[in-house]
Amino acid sequence: MFDYSFHWRPVVKSLPELIQAGLVTLEIASLAMLLGVVIGLCLALMRMNMKGPLKWFAVTWIEIARNTPALFQLFFFGFGLGAFGINLSPFTIILTGLSFNCAGYLAENFRGGFQAIPVMQINSARCLGMNSWQAYTRIVIPQVLRIVYYPITNQMVWAVLMSSLGMLIGFRELSGETQFFASKTFRVFEYFAAAAVIYYVIVKIVLGASRLLAMRLFRY
Amino acid sequence: MQEPISFFTGFNPNDLWFLGEAALKTLWISILSITVGSVLGCIFGWILHESRFAGGIILAPILDVFRSVPLIIQLVLFYNFAPIVGLDLNPFLSGVVILTFYTASLVSNVARGGIESVDMSMRRASRSLGLTYWQDLFHVVLPIGGRTVFPAWIGVVLGVMKDSALVSVLGYVELLKASQILITRTQEPLLILSIAGVFYFALSYPISLYASRFEKRWAK
Structure with a gap:
């Protein structure tokens, strides 16, 4: 039943490259999240407060x-x-794709957060002489960020997992690098097992960091 | 003078059928894995709720792995692992197996949330009215907890349906893979991707619309 011999040596040899690629994954997920949060905030506000186009x-x-797959x-x-003759590099493709996706999901989270803030608070802020910009940036958004903190953390984990799609468009993040090595050495199972472990560790690090950050941010 | 050979042919109505058939395949693989995965996930959720040892120490970390490793890595890993232990699986079956476990790991959390959302005092009351444990579970907890977590379950269903696009990595010709095949033949990526997007949208949007209606009705 079990006549397959595992070869872990090539995996161990290329471990530094894999970890390096893991950092690229983390980097691209963070960048996409950063863009996603900013765009998502704008989209949520546009959806709630604007009319027309x-x-x-x-x-x-x-x-x-x-409603469409990432x-x-x-x-x-x-x-x-x-x-259209617009040829983006794999890095740009995955960054735009991930940010597009994250922005859509985060916008709905933000919308839920904004709806949890009573309108009265904005009115009272305006009464106190703040303009609408000040009311939003000083009263509403800090509270909203607190509400959507855990959804954002979840989305960050999703962004890390979704960046693995880079493999299919030829970007050399963790999955892409893994596939590269796997097709070089034909040790598909071993390499992908190593990649799975690295992804698991990255996700745990993200969750741990977010928990620490939450302890620091939400002391009161 | 010979006629120049044309490698690419234009998009014709038959291709629309091809895409439609592929959309049905996407639907079929999602329905299969979501049904089995949801039942499995409910059982897992019940174990997580009931047993500290089997649930908390053994099951929870395993389910956690399915959530923390990208689906694409899971698919490749399983597809390459199955022959090692002597299983002969085609891409469709390995896709179903992994998607099922993936769904189960997501649903288990939802199910546990549902069970815990039912007040303990209500369950005690039903037990003291003479209901057995199983009657209490099926006639009290299921209807009440089920309603609470129904939107969350719909979210999982939509997610899995979209993630089923990743089975194309194994070579199963579902909607996205079919659109890629057509793109290679017709060289009209924009048109075909738009059609594929419309198909995905048509599969997913009605469900999400229904879920938000349901949520609104229950919020009243």
């Missing part, structure tokens, strides 16, 4: 991002835009 733009973005979105940015 801006609102429909936000609604379309959110619904497309939430891989499809990556292909769209990769091959679809190629039809």
